[in-house]
Amino acid sequence: MALIQFTNKGIFCKQGDFYIDPWRPVDKAIITHGHADHARWGNKYYLCHHLTKPILTTRYGIENEIQTLGYGEEITINGVKISLHPAGHVIGSAQIRLEYKGEIVVVSGDYKTENDGISTAFEPVKCHTFVSESTFGLPIYKWDAQQIIFNQMEQWIASNHSKNKTSVLVAYSLGKAQRLITNLKTSYPIFVHQTIQNLNDAFAESGVKLPETIKITADIKKDELQKGIVIVPPALADSRWVKNLVNPATGVCSGWMAVRAGRRWRSADAGFALSDHADWDGLLSAIKATEAEKVMVTHGSTAVFSRYLNEIGISAEEVKTQYGDEEEAEDKVEEEQIKTIEAS
């Protein structure tokens, strides 16, 4: 019997009687990373990386039901050996390696192959079956090295300052925000929305070193914000609060910005193609490095990407999951948190 099955609740390991990233509540869930389309509320037991725990606690108030592991650590559940390996997607993101009677399956969740300096760098894991995303599984997606993008971002910020504009960077509170904070080399103070600061605080408590940021409060004057850099989650990108800043210029940070249609879709003043997902070449090199006999493509350009893999001699199939609504799911979580913050 196969070690994993795709059921209506999520990826199920029958031999171990647990799920990976289930989208309906289950007894035992192993979580690849903290984004809302992978980590959901309501499971009785969670297993995840040490650094995914603060995310679950901050976002869902889950605390006691969580067991954590470091990268490379192993535990066994019902005879299935389980270990976590860096996926390089966001802080705490992990590929889940399962081993049972010599068969090895790796469920990678979301991943990127470039070292972003904050999420532990991706490491390929040899396996028989590899479960892969394909969010950017088209040859039109080829990322520039992040240093190039951060240089462009810094120039854009400097130019905004000279024109008395407020630089507003739009980035997910989990992942992209920490990546920006860590990599932007500027002398300007960085102001972040509370949803971001909450996560930053939780990460700091868990020992992650992040440069200092200032939580945006009603006390901070707009002139001060204009002199710094403002980071908000996408749910606030078109908000009245942003519109009321001093000459706001919004810069959206997302892989979709690589294509003009993506840039124009968001009403942004600048688009930076900075992604936490692997690009076309990244996906291909990651998959080849696993030496997997079989690849299961879970979300993104599943049909196209699996067809291409088969054509180049890698056996692949697409599977239907409820992942890949990262944008929508994250938007929802962030919107709810913003509501809670505004209500209090």
Next chain:
Amino acid sequence: MKRFAQLIQELELSNKTTDKMEALVNYFNEANPLDKPYVIALFTGKRPKRPITTTLIKQWAIELSNIPEWLFTESYHSVGDLSETIALVLPPAAHAVEKPLHQWISELANLQSQTDEQKKAYILTAWNSLATQERFIFNKLISGNFRIGVSNKMLVNAIAKQSGNDTNKIMHSIMGKWQPNQISYEELTSGSHVNTDNSWPYPFCLAYALDNEPEQLGDTNLWQAEWKWDGIRGQIVKRNGELFIWSRGEELVTEQFPELHFLKDELPDGTVLDGEILAVKNGMVLPFSTLQQRLNRKTINKSQLDGAPIGFYSYDILEHQTIDIRNEPLSNRRALLEKLITSLSTKQIVLLSPTIKFNSWNELATIRETAREINSEGIMLKHQDSIFHAGRKRGDWWKWKINPYTVDTVMIYAQKGSGRRANFYTDYTFAVRDGDKLITIAKAYSGLTDKEIKEVNSFVNKNAIEKFGPVRTVKPELVFEIAFEGIAESKRHKAGLALRFPRIARWRKDKKADEINTLDDLRLLLNANS
């Protein structure tokens, strides 16, 4: 080229007219002087002959990027633009070359006479020396097709701001005949190659939608009622033996409508008419869809002239015997207009837009309901004493449109949009019930907010049943109210009828798929109208 690439990026990213204007003005201040006339030519659709076919360009791109053709096609569906797809799939450039825009364009023009092998060598070298954004521009230069949301009007406003010349002068000048390699930016913007003095139009007077009961307007005798026509608002200018036709966008469209050129001989000098360009046959107005076949064409063939003949329904006269009479009361202007139009010897092409006689607002309301029968979209109400205002002003002119028809439908197909919306399912096909089957009746892609589009998009992702290329069949679950302006029999559509100007009126989240309208409902409407 870098400066031009920057301009394109700025224009594409900004949603505000002021930002686009600023980007254009800065460009015309800073750019290489020899590039500027080329940019004006590109933006106004003066495109050079394609030096290389799309097929060849695509073939070379596929070859160079080492991907199968189907994968290139899938990429194209996702990007929505061929030039951009090619720019993205090619391997990164090996080195950087900077040449001014005009040089690239003339090098491309020189390829015309070369062999395919020489062309290929040139294109491959160029691709290998340009960054993604410049490569995209370069590909656009080959196709000559720049659509970046800059209207002629906006371009002219920017040039006016930059050069200090008058906008109408510039419009006339750039719509004239000139070659970008033979004219300087200064000559072009000052209009030294054309006589711009004759062409000046007046600003159009525009109406607000009637937002109260018409009774509020008071005495019916004070108001002139006319049909509201659904065509292209236009102004016809005849001065010193020259004829100019301006559209509402204040663009010169004289060449597009040869049917009206007889006015050059028949209108007295110093005459300016306001009216509507419509498809007209035997003095009767044809549907807008017929007129549409004639719009935005550089050349018109005989079958288009025969199939969609043009006419002009005149509303007003703004200049009479060289005198600006816009401040005369409407009743006086109308009298002059009637005299002038009836004196034309060519009949049935330029007509008076008829006024409607009515004794009470109730009577007019009843008449208004018949608007669709003559392809009108309602009624215009103009105060008898009104002057011809410049632009929109409340109070004197009102448009009183008929309400659109509506039908409740269910979405059954979705397709990704192009351009701005290429990552989202934005083009939907809707069906009504026909017995126990669903039958498609309309395709629509507008009327939803960005947020709703995202919601529909994620529904499509989760509920796609089948794929046909870029089209997805989806579970018939989402109900939309479709508004439309008319209904006609159609052999081309499976349902046997076609809706005119269908668009999404609203998403009926309160309705289930079994509550939608039936094909019989629409047939009843069709029969009632014919």
